[in-house]
Amino acid sequence: MGAEVVIEGLTKSFGQQAIWRDVTLTLPPGEVSVMLGPSGTGKSVFLKSMIGLLKPDTGTCVINGVDVVRCSERKLYETRKLFGVLFQDGALFGSMNLYDNVAFPLREHTKKSETEIRSIVLEKLEMTGLSGSEDKLPGEISGGMRKRAGLARALVLDPEIILCDEPDSGLDPVRTAYLSQLLIDLNAQIDATILIVTHNINLARTVPDNIGMLFRKELVMFGPREVLLTSDEPVVEQFLNGRRLGPIGMSEEKDSTQMALEQAQADAGHHDGSTEDVRGIVPQLQPTPGLPERAGVRRRKDRVMRVLHTLPPAAQEGIIASLTPEEQRHYGVGHDLVGVRSGQLPPGEVAGLPGDPAAHEPGTEEPTHRLPPYRQGPS
Numbered sequence: 001m002g003a004e005v006v007i008e009g010l011t012k013s014f015g016q017q018a019i020w021r022d023v024t025l026t027l028p029p030g031e032v033s034v035m036l037g038p039s040g041t042g043k044s045v046f047l048k049s050m051i052g053l054l055k056p057d058t059g060t061c062v063i064n065g066v067d068v069v070r071c072s073e074r075k076l077y078e079t080r081k082l083f084g085v086l087f088q089d090g091a092l093f094g095s096m097n098l099y100d101n102v103a104f105p106l107r108e109h110t111k112k113s114e115t116e117i118r119s120i121v122l123e124k125l126e127m128t129g130l131s132g133s134e135d136k137l138p139g140e141i142s143g144g145m146r147k148r149a150g151l152a153r154a155l156v157l158d159p160e161i162i163l164c165d166e167p168d169s170g171l172d173p174v175r176t177a178y179l180s181q182l183l184i185d186l187n188a189q190i191d192a193t194i195l196i197v198t199h200n201i202n203l204a205r206t207v208p209d210n211i212g213m214l215f216r217k218e219l220v221m222f223g224p225r226e227v228l229l230t231s232d233e234p235v236v237e238q239f240l241n242g243r244r245l246g247p248i249g250m251s252e253e254k255d256s257t258q259m260a261l262e263q264a265q266a267d268a269g270h271h272d273g274s275t276e277d278v279r280g281i282v283p284q285l286q287p288t289p290g291l292p293e294r295a296g297v298r299r300r301k302d303r304v305m306r307v308l309h310t311l312p313p314a315a316q317e318g319i320i321a322s323l324t325p326e327e328q329r330h331y332g333v334g335h336d337l338v339g340v341r342s343g344q345l346p347p348g349e350v351a352g353l354p355g356d357p358a359a360h361e362p363g364t365e366e367p368t369h370r371l372p373p374y375r376q377g378p379s
Contacts, residue, residue: 002160005193010023012045029299031296033208036228041214050195085164086154127186164196188287206284206285211229224300230317
């Protein structure tokens with residue numbers, strides 16, 4: 001199973017320019033998470049801070065008991081071996097063929113024989129659909145193939161955490177769909193913790209278990225996918241629908257005068273470029289038939305059902321609707337239990353896990369979880 005990443009109070013600036021402040025979230029082990037946000041909000045900086053390539057000003061990032069913000073260089077070097085990173089452009093060595101690119105981390109960080117290295121490299125190339133292409137140079141293959149080669153290289157050390165920085169960048173919608181399926185299939189096979197930075201709304205709606213969003217130097221929210229996909233937060237609604245109306249502008253944030261002008265234009269009938277409202281919960285991608293079920297899915301359901309009563313009503317409704325009748329009976333929930341008026345289930349009707357002695361008996365304390373299921377940032 002992948003490693004848990006616990007981030008608390010992380011703040012980063014370059015000189016006087018603040019990038020983001022007080023970011024607190026937990027990446028659950030073995031689950032797929034997505035970080036959204038307008039261009040320039042520091043999403044790539046966030047990934048680099050997680051692996052110690054950039055040093056945050058304050059805060060902690062704890063992985064397997066090691067705080068990568070404050071640990072020694074030796075500890076950081078060892079912790080980095082838990083990561084596999086897919087950079088935006090693949091970051092392949094142009095003078096090396098795909099085989100040598102993928103083999104590079106093994107030759108640098110292990111003492112494996114060339115026979116062992118060959119076996120691992122060919123396995124990862126096959127896993128990413130690149131069998132037979134090992135002798136090609138990066139300049140001889142398509143952008144999609146370079147992305148997959150970069151992913152194969154990220155996998156050779158059997159990472160517990162995979163970071164993907166805009167994996168869909170430069171890809172057409174069809175190749176992006178294939179890449180999305182590949183990430184889900186990889187998670188099913190190796191149960192790694194995956195964090196994807198992307199602007200692709202379809203990927204964000206269908207791939208992750210959890211979604212977060214950075215805006216105005218803050219973490220707007222982070223939690224189960226159903227929370228963000230049903231959110232009426234203006235910045236989330238605008239971003240998901242790709243429309244001009246809302247707080248996001250060309251320079252990230254609009255002033256009130258510009259927002260009022262655009263609203264007046266829309267009221268006068270000027271189309272803002274958006275289509276239909278895409279908010280709402282859509283089915284999540286499943287592993288390719290023949291692959292194992294994702295272990296993270298069951299862990300996520302158990303975790304989310306424990307905190308169901310703390311989520312907004314629309315998210316509660318979507319989560320319950322996604323459960324099979326058997327799962328609804330397993331967790332003891334149904335549509336009639338959603339706290340539509342109050343936003344919270346009655347104390348005696350909080351979803352519990354069978355066999356959990358503290359499963360929310362009236363008057364008992366709810367179990368403590370390190371992942372806040374729903375984090376609403378400042379409006």
